Amino acid sequence: MSGILVLAEHEGGKFRKGAYELLGKAKELAATLGTSVSAVVLGDAPCTELGAFGAAKVYQVEADFSQYNTLQIVRALHAAVQAADPDVLLISGNYIGKDAAPRLVARLGTGQGSDCTELRVEGGAVVGRRPMYAGKLLADVKISKRPAVFTLRPNSFPQPTPAAGGAEVVKIALAADASDGRVTLVERITSQVKTANLTEAERIVAGGRALKSLEGFDTVIRPLAASIGAAAGATRAASDAGYTSHDEQIGQTGKIVNPQLYIAAGISGAIQHLAGMRTSKVIVAINKDPDAPIFEFATYGIVGDLFEVCPLLQKEFEALAKAG
C-alpha cells in the first residue's frame, strides 16, 4: 500500500467537519493496513494542523479556487493523486463528491464506490458499504483498480480527537488551463436558509405536507429545531407547496442526510423521502395516523397531532437546556 489520501475540504481556510471525519476513518483503516494517511487541500488553509488528525503529509494545491469550477478541481485532485500515488482516495459525498469525483475516476481509469456509509478492511483491501434502492439493500463495493475511490455520506463516522503533531506540507502549483473554460460559473445564488448545513447536521427536525403553510412550518418546525440546535428539513410535498425553500428538501431528489437524530413531523414516509434520511441513527416520527409507513422505520413513534406534540417537545427541550 502507498497509503490513503483524503480530500480535506475547507471554506475560506476553515476545515469542514467532513474533512476531520474522513481523516479519522482513514487513520483507523491505515492502522489496520499498516500504511499512512495523507491529505489534499485545495487552496489556502492551515495544512500543518491536519497532522493532529493523522495526516503525515498534506498536498496543498496552489491556485485560485474562489470560483467553483469542477474541471479545475478535477485537475487539482489529479495532480495530487499523481504526487501521492495512493491506493485509496476518500472524498466526502457532498457536491464535490458528486460532481468532481466521477470525472476524476474516469480520468484515472479506476473505479468508485459512491455514497458509502461504512468502510472496512477485508483481505488487505478497503471495502465500502453503500445503501441502494432507497436503503432497501446494502451493497459491498470493492474496487480492483487503484486508487480505489470512495465517496462517503457525511456524518457516517465520528469526529476524531486531535493528537499532537503536525504534517509535512508538499506544495503543488496548478497552472491555469484554458480547458477549464469549458465550464463557466454563470451565477452564484446564496441560499436564504440560515440554519446549519443540512447534510452535515447532527440533528434535523423535518416537516411534511401536514404543516399546511409556510407559517405552520415557521412557527412549529423551526422553533422546535432551534430548541435543540437542529437544522430544519422538509419533504418534497412541503417544499413544493412553498412551506420551505427547496434547499431544505430531503430525499431522492433533495439532500441525503445522515444525522444522529431525525425528527419527522407530519411525514408519511414515502420511499423517495426515506431515500434521503433512512440511515439517520435515531428517527422520531410524529404522525396522527398510526398506520403511517414512517413508523416502520422509526426508532420512536409518537401518534398524535404535530401541532400539539411539537410545541410540547419544544417546551421540554427548552426547559432541559435551561436546567443545563
Ligand SMILES: Cc1cc2nc3c(=O)[nH]c(=O)nc-3n(C[C@H](O)[C@H](O)[C@H](O)COP(=O)(O)OP(=O)(O)OC[C@H]3O[C@@H](n4cnc5c(N)ncnc54)[C@H](O)[C@@H]3O)c2cc1C
Ligand atoms: C420521482 C420522485 C421523486 C421524489 N423525490 C422526493 C424527495 O426527494 N423527497 C420527498 O420527501 N419526497 C419526494 N417525492 C414525493 C414523495 O413520493 C411523497 O409524495 C412525499 O414525500 C410526501 O410528503 P409528505 O410525507 O409531506 O406528505 P404526505 O404523504 O401527504 O403525508 C403527510 C402525513 O402527515 C400526516 N398528518 C397529517 N396531519 C397531521 C397532523 N396534524 N399531525 C401529525 N401528522 C399529520 C398524515 O397522516 C400523513 O402521513 C418524490 C416523488 C417522485 C415521484
